[in-house]
Amino acid sequence: MANIMANEEVAKKQRDLAFLLDFSRDVAHVRTKPELEAAIFRVFDKLLHTKLSLIQVIGEDSVTLYPFMYDQALRNGSNEYFDEKVVVPGTVKESYTAKVLASEEGLVFNVDEEVASGNARAKFWKATGLGNMYSLPLRVGDKNIGTLWLLANSLSELVLQGLAAQISIAIANIQANEKLFAYKKQLENENLYLKEQIGKIYNFSEIIGSGPQMQEVYKLMSLVADSNTTVLVLGETGTGKELIARAIHNASSRKDKLMVKVNCAALPANLVESELFGHERGAFTGAFDRRIGKFELANQSTLFLDEIGELPLEAQAKLLRVIQEREVERVGGKQTIKVDVRLVVATNRDLENEVKAGRFRADLFFRLNVFPINLPPLRDRIDDIEPLAEYFVAKYSKNAGRRVMKISPRVFQQLRSYTWPGNVRELEHLIERSVLLTTENTLQEVFIPRKPATDQQENNFIISNRSLEEVERAYIIEVLKRCAGKISGTGGAAEILKVPGNTLHSKMKKLGITKADYFSKS
Ligand SMILES: Nc1ncnc2c1ncn2[C@@H]1O[C@H](COP(=O)(O)OP(=O)(O)OP(=O)(O)O)[C@@H](O)[C@H]1O
Numbered sequence: 001m002a003n004i005m006a007n008e009e010v011a012k013k014q015r016d017l018a019f020l021l022d023f024s025r026d027v028a029h030v031r032t033k034p035e036l037e038a039a040i041f042r043v044f045d046k047l048l049h050t051k052l053s054l055i056q057v058i059g060e061d062s063v064t065l066y067p068f069m070y071d072q073a074l075r076n077g078s079n080e081y082f083d084e085k086v087v088v089p090g091t092v093k094e095s096y097t098a099k100v101l102a103s104e105e106g107l108v109f110n111v112d113e114e115v116a117s118g119n120a121r122a123k124f125w126k127a128t129g130l131g132n133m134y135s136l137p138l139r140v141g142d143k144n145i146g147t148l149w150l151l152a153n154s155l156s157e158l159v160l161q162g163l164a165a166q167i168s169i170a171i172a173n174i175q176a177n178e179k180l181f182a183y184k185k186q187l188e189n190e191n192l193y194l195k196e197q198i199g200k201i202y203n204f205s206e207i208i209g210s211g212p213q214m215q216e217v218y219k220l221m222s223l224v225a226d227s228n229t230t231v232l233v234l235g236e237t238g239t240g241k242e243l244i245a246r247a248i249h250n251a252s253s254r255k256d257k258l259m260v261k262v263n264c265a266a267l268p269a270n271l272v273e274s275e276l277f278g279h280e281r282g283a284f285t286g287a288f289d290r291r292i293g294k295f296e297l298a299n300q301s302t303l304f305l306d307e308i309g310e311l312p313l314e315a316q317a318k319l320l321r322v323i324q325e326r327e328v329e330r331v332g333g334k335q336t337i338k339v340d341v342r343l344v345v346a347t348n349r350d351l352e353n354e355v356k357a358g359r360f361r362a363d364l365f366f367r368l369n370v371f372p373i374n375l376p377p378l379r380d381r382i383d384d385i386e387p388l389a390e391y392f393v394a395k396y397s398k399n400a401g402r403r404v405m406k407i408s409p410r411v412f413q414q415l416r417s418y419t420w421p422g423n424v425r426e427l428e429h430l431i432e433r434s435v436l437l438t439t440e441n442t443l444q445e446v447f448i449p450r451k452p453a454t455d456q457q458e459n460n461f462i463i464s465n466r467s468l469e470e471v472e473r474a475y476i477i478e479v480l481k482r483c484a485g486k487i488s489g490t491g492g493a494a495e496i497l498k499v500p501g502n503t504l505h506s507k508m509k510k511l512g513i514t515k516a517d518y519f520s521k522s
Pocket residue numbers: 206207208209235236237238239240241242243244306348388424425428
């Protein structure tokens with residue numbers, strides 16, 4: 001007799017295990033709530049006389065308890081009670097729920113006893129004709145995530161615990177999936193918005209200038225745009241190098257992805273590599289998380305490296321390797337990652353001179369100098385000044401809600417005779433300011449910066465044949481002298497020059513400025 005009972009016990013355990021295995025196979029594929037619902041009801045069909053009463057999940061505030069799933073059939077005959085008490089949000093403090101959540105492995109309530117003790121919910125439990133309500137905490141690790149309520153006459157401990165564990169994991173997966181989906185949707189929307197913005201701000205038609213030099217630029221751009229060739233855009237500051245880079249990207253087959261931009265001069269030397277190539281967690285002090293670099297971000301798109309001439313030598317070596325191998329290695333990482341990135345780089349420096357001076361690697365220069373595009377300075381294309389000025393007047397007049405429509409001939413004359421050290425950017429800012437200061441329909445006056453006629457030294461400063469680098473060097477030294485050698489912080493040279501202290505430091509290093517220069521008597 002004892003043997004028969006033991007055999008039955010073993011057989012039952014095997015049936016339970018087979019049933020749980022079946023359920024876990026179904027649940028493993030679940031990604032959404034309807035899928036979980038289908039899996040649960042499929043399995044309950046096999047568990048004789050068992051009904052899912054309710055699954056509740058705990059909200060983000062850890063207090064509110066939301067109905068997640070229930071058997072619609074149980075509503076019959078107790079609609080009002082169901083709608084008012086069962087399928088409305090409750091709290092984890094409700095006495096039955098609190099007991100269930102505090103229990104180790106759940107509780108069993110005898111339906112008849114509950115009815116006798118006046119438990120209002122037990123009335124609809126009773127309507128099912130089933131004897132017990134099994135209620136179990138749903139947990140992931142040590143964290144309560146909800147409760148599971150099942151009606152049945154008898155369920156084994158093994159089945160109950162197995163069901164609760166599988167359902168807990170499935171719900172946690174669904175919630176994580178929903179969060180991920182919402183996050184993805186948000187990123188997609190942001191991406192769309194940014195693309196629209198960029199599309200609005202930059203497109204080919206917004207490059208103004210129809211003189212022969214710009215025609216040559218357009219010809220080169222259209223020849224190279226739809227290839228994967230690296231483009232080197234050369235030109236003084238403010239000549240529109242970034243505008244050209246974006247137009248090349250927008251005219252290429254990569255236009256559906258955002259162009260990624262890195263300004264090599266704006267990054268402290270010690271962060272350049274991590275910015276470009278990414279880093280692994282713990283790669284250096286402060287690297288708390290793994291971060292992907294701009295190369296990975298620009299995969300299948302264009303990476304615009306502005307001010308490439310400022311890239312430190314060490315990063316130049318790494319960049320060369322990435323261009324050759326078409327794969328990156330994150331700082332502190334061992335694994336290489338394939339990238340498909342089109343490079344457009346720009347500089348206002350004479351890179352050949354930089355190579356001669358040992359500040360730029362010759363091999364990298366040759367790799368980058370595959371397809372150079374030279375942007376002419378504004379002073380060499382005086383005929384473009386008029387259409388550019390008109391374009392900026394229309395743009396800023398609209399932006400500021402003004403009705404400035406025309407520019408007076410006198411203003412055009414003034415604009416044409418100025419030398420434009422700051423190029424198109426300087427013209428743009430000048431027009432923006434002038435539009436704001438104008439109340440009439442015609443721009444009668446622009447406030448071109450003038451040096452005092454008496455200050456012969458300053459005039460020489462402008463018209464002498466000094467290179468941009470020499471002027472930059474002399475100006476930085478002047479400012480440093482004025483600040484008694486203080487580089488960063490309040491009253492420091494970086495503050496006056498409106499650049500970060502680190503940038504000024506690396507610029508000084510590049511230009512070979514030492515204390516002897518700014519502490520000298522002259
Ligand atoms: N041909 C042009 N048509 C219309 N706008 C222009 C043109 N060239 C330049 N601009 C405008 O002038 C400003 C400066 O251009 P951009 O930033 O592209 O210059 P840059 O050469 O990259 O400058 P930097 O060397 O300082 O990085 C931008 O607002 C740009 O839209």
